[in-house]
Amino acid sequence: MTRPTQLESTEAAPYWEATRARQLVLPWCTTCERPFWYPRAACPGCLGTDIEWREATGRGAVYAVSVQHNAALPEFKDQVPYAVALVELDEGVRFMTNIVNTDPFGVAIGQRVRLTWDPVEDGRAIAVFEPEEEASSGTDL
Amino acid sequence: MPGHEWKRGAAAIVGAADMVSPTGELDGTPRAIETAVIGEALAGAGLTIADVDGVASCVGGLFMPSVELAEYLGVQARWTDSTQIGGSSFEAHVEHAAAAIQLGLAEVVVVSYVSLPRSTAKRGGRGFSGAAGQADAAAAGVVAPRLEWEMPFGMQSPVGAYALAASRHQAVYGTTSEQLAQIAVDTRRWAALNPKARYRDPLSVDDVLASPMVASPLHRFDCCLVTDGAGALVLTSAERARDLPATPAYVLGAATAHSHQMISQMPDLTVTAGSVSGPKAFDLAGVSASEVDVAELYDSFTITVLLALEDLGFCPKGEGGPFVADGKLGPGGAFPAQTSGGGLSYTHPGMFGMFLLVEAARQIQGAAGPRQVPDVDVAVAHGVGGVLSATSTVVLGTEATL
Numbered sequence: 001m002t003r004p005t006q007l008e009s010t011e012a013a014p015y016w017e018a019t020r021a022r023q024l025v026l027p028w029c030t031t032c033e034r035p036f037w038y039p040r041a042a043c044p045g046c047l048g049t050d051i052e053w054r055e056a057t058g059r060g061a062v063y064a065v066s067v068q069h070n071a072a073l074p075e076f077k078d079q080v081p082y083a084v085a086l087v088e089l090d091e092g093v094r095f096m097t098n099i100v101n102t103d104p105f106g107v108a109i110g111q112r113v114r115l116t117w118d119p120v121e122d123g124r125a126i127a128v129f130e131p132e133e134e135a136s137s138g139t140d141l
Numbered sequence: 142m143p144g145h146e147w148k149r150g151a152a153a154i155v156g157a158a159d160m161v162s163p164t165g166e167l168d169g170t171p172r173a174i175e176t177a178v179i180g181e182a183l184a185g186a187g188l189t190i191a192d193v194d195g196v197a198s199c200v201g202g203l204f205m206p207s208v209e210l211a212e213y214l215g216v217q218a219r220w221t222d223s224t225q226i227g228g229s230s231f232e233a234h235v236e237h238a239a240a241a242i243q244l245g246l247a248e249v250v251v252v253s254y255v256s257l258p259r260s261t262a263k264r265g266g267r268g269f270s271g272a273a274g275q276a277d278a279a280a281a282g283v284v285a286p287r288l289e290w291e292m293p294f295g296m297q298s299p300v301g302a303y304a305l306a307a308s309r310h311q312a313v314y315g316t317t318s319e320q321l322a323q324i325a326v327d328t329r330r331w332a333a334l335n336p337k338a339r340y341r342d343p344l345s346v347d348d349v350l351a352s353p354m355v356a357s358p359l360h361r362f363d364c365c366l367v368t369d370g371a372g373a374l375v376l377t378s379a380e381r382a383r384d385l386p387a388t389p390a391y392v393l394g395a396a397t398a399h400s401h402q403m404i405s406q407m408p409d410l411t412v413t414a415g416s417v418s419g420p421k422a423f424d425l426a427g428v429s430a431s432e433v434d435v436a437e438l439y440d441s442f443t444i445t446v447l448l449a450l451e452d453l454g455f456c457p458k459g460e461g462g463p464f465v466a467d468g469k470l471g472p473g474g475a476f477p478a479q480t481s482g483g484g485l486s487y488t489h490p491g492m493f494g495m496f497l498l499v500e501a502a503r504q505i506q507g508a509a510g511p512r513q514v515p516d517v518d519v520a521v522a523h524g525v526g527g528v529l530s531a532t533s534t535v536v537l538g539t540e541a542t543l
Contacts, residue, residue, distance in 0.1 A: 003293050009284040038290045038406075064312075064410050066304035067357040068297055076295040084296040084356075086305060086405055096291045096405040105357075109312035126293050 002075045006120050012039040014053045019125040022117050025053040026091060037093035058115030060089040060129070067104045083107045087129050101130040147425050150543045152239035153382045153389035156186030156375030157502040159495075161337040161488040165368035166260045171201060172213055174371045175255040179214065182373035187386040188249060193375075195220035195247030197234035200256060200492070210253065220247035226399065227526020228439055231374070231494040232533030235522075236395035238376045248378060252498075255371035256490035262367075287403050297356050300364055300442065302404035302528035304356035307444040309410040311358060313459070318358050320462035321443040322349035325362050325485050327471030328440060332482025334472065334511045339366050340486040363443040365484035365493070372495035374502070379543075390505035390537040393519070394426025399531035407529060411459075415452035415523060415532040422521075423454075426536035430454040433536075434517040435504045436476065437497035439525035440483040446470075449523050453534065477514045480504060494524030498535065505537050518542050 008016050018025040026035040029043035030050040042049050065085040071077040083104035088094045099107045100116065113129035120126060158181035160167060160174055167174055183189060196218050202209030207223040220241050224233045231252055238250040287298075296302065310316045326346055332338035344362065352361040382389040398417035401407045423429060430453055438449040447461035455476065456464035469475040479485070481500040484493040501520040503509045519542060522535045 003295075006293055007284040007289050009286075009289055012289065038286055064305040064309040066296070066301050066308055066359075067354070068295060068301060069354045069356065070297060072295040072297040072301065073292075079295065082295060084294050084301055084305070086410075094405065096294050096296065096403075098294050109308065128294075 001079055001118060003118070003120070003126060004073055004075050006124060006126065009039070011041050015039055016124050018053065019117070019127070020123050022125060024056045024058050024115055024127050026056050026093060028052045028054050035091050035093050037095050056089055056091050059132070060087045060113060062099065062107060062109050062111045062113060063088045063094055065099065065107045065109060081105075085129070087113055098128045099130065100128045147240070147394070148243050149393045149425065149427055150391035150538065151379050152242040152376055153379055153391045154235070154374050154376050154498070154502040154537065155382050155385050155387045155389050156182035156188065156373070157499040158182040158185060158373050159337070159499045160371040162369070163337060163339060165339045165366065165488075167257060167369040167371065171255045171257055174257070175201070175210070175253055176214065178255070178371040179251055179253050179373040182251070182375045185387055186375040186377070188375060188377075190214055190216065192249045193251050194218060195238060195241065195250035197222035197224070197238060197250060197252040198254070199223060199225040199230040199234070200254060220250065226397070226531035226533065228441065228492040228494045229397070229524030229526040229531050229533040230492060231498055232395065232522055232524040232535045233397045235374065235376065235392060235498060235535050236397055236533060239392040239395060242376060242378050248381060250376045252374040252376070252495075253372070254492065254495040256492065257369040258367050258491055259369050291403055291405055299528050300359060301356045303442040303444050304359045305404055306410040306448065306529055307358050310444065310447065313411055314462065316447065316462035318350060319346055320466050321358070321363055321447065322346040322360075323465050323468060324440070324443040324446050324470060325349050327465070327468055327474065328479045328483040328485040330471040331480050331512060332486035335482045335487055338482040338487040339368050359442060359444070362485070365441045365489035366486070368488045368490055370488040370490035370496070372499050374495070374498055388506040388508070389540065390502040390520070391540065391543060392535065393428065393538045393542060394422040394424065394536040395534065396421035396425065397531070397533040402527055402530050404528040411448070413448050413452050413525065413529045413532055415449050415525070415534065418532045418534040419453035419523065422534035422536050426538070428519055428536060428538070428542070433519050433521050435480060435501070435514045435520045436478040437480065437501045437520065437522045438478055439493055439497060439523060440479050440485050441489070441493065441525065443485070445525055445529070446479070448529065449525065453521070453523060480509065480512045480514060492526070494522070494526070494533070497522040497524060501535070501537050505539055
């Protein structure tokens with residue numbers, strides 16, 4: 001789908017680079033031995049800067065969901081209605097995403113979901129999710 | 142801790158004014174409107190601009206809001222506050238001003254607000270501020286987190302964020318869309334009593350549920366207005382207030398908290414920072430939630446009110462839905478709230494916290510006209526900024542509460 005130009009912060013460069021290989025990586029604080037989200041220059045728990053990027057399982061559960069009946073930006077106009085969700089990854093971090101390849105009105109809180117990718121023109125990709133039980137058939141919303 | 146302790150009632154709101162039109166639009170430049178509403182608040186207090194030695198503002202100008210406003214007003218300030226925490230900024234200004242007045246850092250403080258999103262949009266402007274300038278910042282590798290981690294997914298902001306919180310509350314506690322709609326219905330009943338309100342026609346639960354879905358589970362009438370508006374407050378010491386003609390609304394307690402900026406970083410979507418600022422404000426005020434006679438809770442969306450009712454302790458966590466279902470928030474109800482008609486029906490220029498304080502002060506002063514709740518001694522103004530991000534709670538009381 002068409003999305004706004006994906007901005008990239010200096011701190012998140014390793015994340016975006018990994019998306020080129022369709023790998024979802026999370027910043028881990030090696031002092032606290034836990035991941036954090038979103039990418040920062042230092043761990044939001046201890047301000048430590050020993051950070052490792054580790055691949056995530058790409059599995060999680062829907063924490064909250066809202067079907068958008070209007071496009072937030074012109075780029076989303078053809079996608080309405082679409083599901084915006086917060087997904088809690090099994091690693092314990094929560095992030096915003098879309099639930100794709102399913103009826104947006106059928107997405108339920110607590111539902112198991114898995115990672116799939118929506119490519120960006122420059123080779124990077126946006127991490128989106130689909131229900132675990134349904135087969136992947138592309139990433140249109 | 143050594144030194145000064147908070148003194149309940151050492152400062153008071155002595156002037157409060159709003160400039161709002163039922164058309165939703167105001168004529169004039171922002172500064173002209175702001176100057177007029179400040180003048181009205183000062184006149185109501187029996188003071189003039191020459192008495193003012195402290196200024197608080199969070200909008201306007203280019204760079205330093207309170208400093209630019211003070212210059213425009215001709216005020217040489219010895220106390221200033223440009224705190225910007227969204228819609229709860231004004232409650233924080235009152236908290237800070239009351240503390241400063243107690244310490245003798247200021248004697249007469251003006252808090253003001255103006256925003257003209259509706260008429261600005263009509264002239265082709267952007268209304269609320271948005272992502273201008275972000276492209277330049279992105280080129281330098283500096284990106285606002287919201288633009289990197291939320292914008293790609295097309296969440297309407299801010300309504301989508303509040304919708305996510307509502308979805309979670311419904312899933313966890315069984316809160317219904319009918320219960321949320323009842324909040325909008327009761328707020329409209331108050332607006333019917335306010336001649337400045339944008340919407341005054343009766344509204345039913347069915348009307349709310351039949352209005353277009355914007356971001357599930359929130360319908361159009363679960364959402365606030367977009368209107369022009371301005372407001373101002375004047376605060377001074379209790380000592381000086383006693384010599385003024387206005388009835389003082391004493392600041393009994395106030396507190397501020399925040400938990401996140403982006404909704405995706407909110408620790409628990411069913412618990413706001415109001416669970417910190419509310420109890421702390423009551424603690425400083427020396428009152429309990431059950432002693433509140435009228436509540437002015439930020440109603441950017443119906444869910445905002447529901448969460449505040451729980452977090453401030455007016456009902457237990459998770460029971461906001463049943464609490465509001467019988468219409469107790471409306472005129473004549475057991476828990477009068479949003480008596481101006483709120484952001485849902487009266488006005489919402491982007492940051493509604495100013496109008497919560499204006500109405501709470503009027504309720505304490507007995508100056509709310511047909512909306513006056515009988516026998517008010519304690520009123521609460523509870524602001525919410527960002528996407529349930531920052532909250533600031535102010536408890537006001539009459540002289541009888543001191």
